[in-house]
Amino acid sequence: MFIRKEWIDKTEFHPHSSAEVLKEVMVRTQKVLDQKKLPVVIFDLDSTLFHVSPRSFEILKEWAKASSVSILPDLKEEDMGYSIEDVWVKKGLSIETGESFKHLKDAKDFWRKRFFSNEYIHHDLPHAGAVEYVRRLYEMGAKIVYLTGRDVPLMAFGTVDHLRNCGFPVEVERTRLILKPKRHIDDLVFKAGVCKAASEWGEVVASFENEPKNLVAMQEALGPKAMHIFFESVSSDHAAPAAKEVYRIHDFKLES
Numbered sequence: 001m002f003i004r005k006e007w008i009d010k011t012e013f014h015p016h017s018s019a020e021v022l023k024e025v026m027v028r029t030q031k032v033l034d035q036k037k038l039p040v041v042i043f044d045l046d047s048t049l050f051h052v053s054p055r056s057f058e059i060l061k062e063w064a065k066a067s068s069v070s071i072l073p074d075l076k077e078e079d080m081g082y083s084i085e086d087v088w089v090k091k092g093l094s095i096e097t098g099e100s101f102k103h104l105k106d107a108k109d110f111w112r113k114r115f116f117s118n119e120y121i122h123h124d125l126p127h128a129g130a131v132e133y134v135r136r137l138y139e140m141g142a143k144i145v146y147l148t149g150r151d152v153p154l155m156a157f158g159t160v161d162h163l164r165n166c167g168f169p170v171e172v173e174r175t176r177l178i179l180k181p182k183r184h185i186d187d188l189v190f191k192a193g194v195c196k197a198a199s200e201w202g203e204v205v206a207s208f209e210n211e212p213k214n215l216v217a218m219q220e221a222l223g224p225k226a227m228h229i230f231f232e233s234v235s236s237d238h239a240a241p242a243a244k245e246v247y248r249i250h251d252f253k254l255e256s
Contacts, residue, residue, distance in 0.1 A: 002239060004237060007240055007242065008232070011212075011243045012243070012246065013230070013246050013247065014246070018251055018252075018253065019253065019255060022254055024227065025205060025206045026140065029137060029141075032203050033140065037202060038201070039140075039141070039143065039202060040142065040143045040204045041142050041143070041145065041204075041208075042198065042208065042218075043134065043145070043146055044147060044149075044208060045148040045159070046150070046210075047211075047233045048208050049252075050124040051126070051233070053080035054077060054123040055115060055121065056080045056111065056115060057076075057123075058120060059110070059114045059115055060072065060080075060084070061075065062114075063106075063110040066110070067110075071100060071103050072087075072091065082234040082236055084104065084108045085104065088100065116150075116151070116154050116183065117154055117158070118155055118156075120158075121161075122161075126166050127251055128251040129254065130251075131166055142205070143174045143176070143201060143202055144169055144175045144176070145175075145176045145178065145198070145201070146163070146168075146175075146176070147178050147194055148179055149191070151183040152179045152182075153182070154183060156179055159177065159179065187211070188217045191218055195218045204222050204225075205226060205227065206227040206228070206229055207226060207229065208249075209229070209231065210231040210232070211236060211238070212240035212243070213236075213238045213239070215230055215240075215246065216241055216243050219243065229249055230243075230248045231250075232248055
């Protein structure tokens, strides 16, 4: 079992550029359409279609102002990682002892209440080419499924609004937004379960996911026929087994 960079180093990726992978998804989508079947493409949201660092950055700025803490005087959006602990480590602050640890606990509580809410989703930015690429697949005739670890009670309305405002096809025919019914359902179990049912909607062409543990579970649930695409951005430190026959992209731009 491996985490983050070690997982990437141990995983066997197809040797294709981001643009080549994205175009292959389009080719396979067209083949399914030519067979008079419905192609299905599954996209994760956080840190896959969307760059969520701006959301965390705004929340941490608010925390620093509200608490009058000067521990992060030169905080920048580029300092954001997957977690608040990642920010502390990057800034050279202790995450185990002392005043910086006490501030970390307070900042995490402040961040958690706001990050997992409708009110701050609008700070997210689509990754380069994401809107155009998803729209391209939709206009070809694919069914677009947004499969996210966000939950219905706290994040459904903000998610729908932000997808629409950014230009993604949503709440129209051949689109489906699937959020967890409750926040504390495990992402891996939830996403694997949805993927097992996905064959009933059409033929799954590809899935896009930034979280290694989810990608591996989805690959197992969907089988080898679909393309399983790792979006390399940020991820948790949850361990996952090294994968094989996986594709990798860094953006959604069709031109390198």
